[in-house]
Amino acid sequence: MPETSSHPTNSSATFEVKAYVTQTAKLLGLSIPPEQMGSVVENFESIQTIAQPVLDFPLPDTLEAAPTFEP
Amino acid sequence: MHTAAEIVQKIHQGETTAQTIVQATLTRISQQDEHRNCFTTVLNSSALEASAEIDRKIAAGETVGPLAGVPFAVKNLFDIAGTVTLAGSKINQDHPPAKQDATAIARLKAAGAILIGALNMDEYAYGFVTINHHYGVTPNPHAPSRISGGSSGGSAASVAAGLVPLALGSDTNGSIRVPASLCGVYGFKPTYGRLSRAGAFLFSSSLDHIGPFAQTVQDIATTFEVLQGPDHRDPICTHRPAISPNLSGDIEGMKVAIATDHFAHGMTTTVAQALEKVATAIGAIETVTLPESARARAAAYLITASEGSQLHLARLQTRLQNFDPATCDRFLAGAMIPSSWYIQAQRFRRWYRDQVREIFSTVDLILAPTTPCPAPRIDQTTMELEGKVVLIRPHLGFYTQPLSFIGLPVLSVPVYLPGERPVGIQLIARPHDEATIFNAAAALEQKGIVQANIVPS
Numbered sequence: 166m167p168e169t170s171s172h173p174t175n176s177s178a179t180f181e182v183k184a185y186v187t188q189t190a191k192l193l194g195l196s197i198p199p200e201q202m203g204s205v206v207e208n209f210e211s212i213q214t215i216a217q218p219v220l221d222f223p224l225p226d227t228l229e230a231a232p233t234f235e236p
Numbered sequence: 237m238h239t240a241a242e243i244v245q246k247i248h249q250g251e252t253t254a255q256t257i258v259q260a261t262l263t264r265i266s267q268q269d270e271h272r273n274c275f276t277t278v279l280n281s282s283a284l285e286a287s288a289e290i291d292r293k294i295a296a297g298e299t300v301g302p303l304a305g306v307p308f309a310v311k312n313l314f315d316i317a318g319t320v321t322l323a324g325s326k327i328n329q330d331h332p333p334a335k336q337d338a339t340a341i342a343r344l345k346a347a348g349a350i351l352i353g354a355l356n357m358d359e360y361a362y363g364f365v366t367i368n369h370h371y372g373v374t375p376n377p378h379a380p381s382r383i384s385g386g387s388s389g390g391s392a393a394s395v396a397a398g399l400v401p402l403a404l405g406s407d408t409n410g411s412i413r414v415p416a417s418l419c420g421v422y423g424f425k426p427t428y429g430r431l432s433r434a435g436a437f438l439f440s441s442s443l444d445h446i447g448p449f450a451q452t453v454q455d456i457a458t459t460f461e462v463l464q465g466p467d468h469r470d471p472i473c474t475h476r477p478a479i480s481p482n483l484s485g486d487i488e489g490m491k492v493a494i495a496t497d498h499f500a501h502g503m504t505t506t507v508a509q510a511l512e513k514v515a516t517a518i519g520a521i522e523t524v525t526l527p528e529s530a531r532a533r534a535a536a537y538l539i540t541a542s543e544g545s546q547l548h549l550a551r552l553q554t555r556l557q558n559f560d561p562a563t564c565d566r567f568l569a570g571a572m573i574p575s576s577w578y579i580q581a582q583r584f585r586r587w588y589r590d591q592v593r594e595i596f597s598t599v600d601l602i603l604a605p606t607t608p609c610p611a612p613r614i615d616q617t618t619m620e621l622e623g624k625v626v627l628i629r630p631h632l633g634f635y636t637q638p639l640s641f642i643g644l645p646v647l648s649v650p651v652y653l654p655g656e657r658p659v660g661i662q663l664i665a666r667p668h669d670e671a672t673i674f675n676a677a678a679a680l681e682q683k684g685i686v687q688a689n690i691v692p693s
Contacts, residue, residue, distance in 0.1 A: 185572070186569070186572060189571075189572040190568075190572075193549065193553070193571055193572070194553045195552055195553055195556070195568060195571065196553075196556065197556075197568060198556075201564070201565060201568075204565040205565045205568045205569050206569075207565075208565050208566050208568070208569035208570075209569040209572060211569075212537075212538070212541060212569055212570065212573060215534045215537050215538065216534065216538055216573075216577050216581075218530070218531050218534055219531055219534050219535045219538060219577070219580055219581050219584055220577060220580055222528070222531055222580075222584060222587075224580070224583050224584065224587055228583055228586060228587055229583065229586065230579065230582035230583045230585065230586060231582070231585065231586045231589070
């Protein structure tokens with residue numbers, strides 16, 4: 166069995182989603198109106214929940230993505 | 237309303253003309269589309285000119301293609317030369333008109349088909365409902381208080397309503413199969429890379445496919461046949477040889493199984509009965525498990541959200557207020573997905589592909605439901621399935637997402653149970669084996685198990 170790796174994220178208890186969204190929006194040049202912020206945070210939390218099982222899944226180091234780029 | 241094959245035959249036999257067919261199509265659309273809300277553009281004059289040209293060629297004894305005189309329409313993310321490609325958005329109204337037709341449109345026109353117009357969709361294809369903030373709802377032709385499904389909702393509804401016999405859509409996570417299921421027509425998503433996407437405004441390039449909607453297996457097969465072929469304008473378009481569909485319906489020796497686990501839960505009784513009806517008719521007794529399909533669905537979501545949001549980042553930066561509220565906050569959140577999450581999803585995609593390849597060493601065709609339920613009401617947000625309340629919008633892709641994730645060819649075939657709204661069943665084959673799907677679908681159609689009922693006007 167080759168070496169495997171998974172990427173568990175920090176638990177949301179210690180991760181401040183609103184702070185992350187606020188800061189990342191600045192990094193990406195996105196001006197999110199205050200009235201939309203709650204919904205964007207909720208959407209990101211939902212993505213975190215969806216991502217968790219994918220990140221938890223151990224994959225061997227030898228397993229690469231399947232690129233389609235052909236020079 | 238005739239099927240494409242009937243139209244071709246009637247024109248060929250001199251019983252009607254392409255101009256008569258196209259004029260009748262345009263009249264039907266002008267009479268009905270105010271309440272159907274399928275079309276965002278109708279190309280009256282160019283369609284009439286094209287039909288006159290077909291009639292002229294036939295009269296002169298010139299060769300015409302296998303779809304000569306057949307009207308078709310396209311989801312409004314396909315480039316139509318001289319028309320602005322909306323992709324369901326308000327923002328793209330400011331784009332210049334397309335310079336050339338999308339490859340799929342060019343190939344259908346070369347086969348003699350006549351482009352009638354462009355069809356409604358969810359904004360930037362991000363949705364399963366075709367409730368568009370800018371262009372309105374496309375109601376289900378079978379039940380106008382219900383959704384058509386999406387994101388190719390205008391395409392499915394235009395065929396179900398009998399406005400056109402053929403339509404094109406695109407499918408990233410289920411956007412051809414979901415509306416085909418809810419509208420009770422055939423919707424085909426071939427293998428990833430089989431058909432050129434050039435000139436289609438993409439959503440998530442890793443997962444985007446294009447494909448046809450029609451009333452019969454024959455029409456799906458003919459359309460697929462003319463759409464095939466390599467295309468340097470689409471970097472993932474295959475160079476494999478084109479295939480010729482076999483519609484004999486002889487399925488002797490075909491090994492068919494029902495997908496279990498993820499694909500056996502969370503459906504209404506109607507869907508379970510439709511699946512059983514198809515499985516019995518085709519002799520599917522065995523079950524197969526596509527392992528980790530829930531994770532596959534999640535990974536497909538991460539790739540879609542990452543790629544879609546990146547594609548629209550400049551528009552999110554400058555035109556945020558012009559996005560559909562239904563897509564805006566999802567795009568914003570998707571733009572913030574860390575790259576390692578995206579790459580893990582892409583690596584998992586290969587892992588899942590390898591597992592499913594193994595399964596196809598023992599079976600030829602797999603059955604699964606297309607949607608968990610028949611068409612929900614337009615105003616409905618939740619539904620109860622197996623005692624749990626679920627959000628309808630994301631749940632509509634429950635059975636379709638894991639399959640497009642690894643690019644398998646899938647045909648959604650329509651099943652009508654007495655007194656029930658239609659639902660679709662997915663016929664799934666190994667990559668590049670569309671031929672098996674066509675043959676199985678032809679067998680089911682011959683037995684009267686699957687059929688597309690067109691709503692009387």
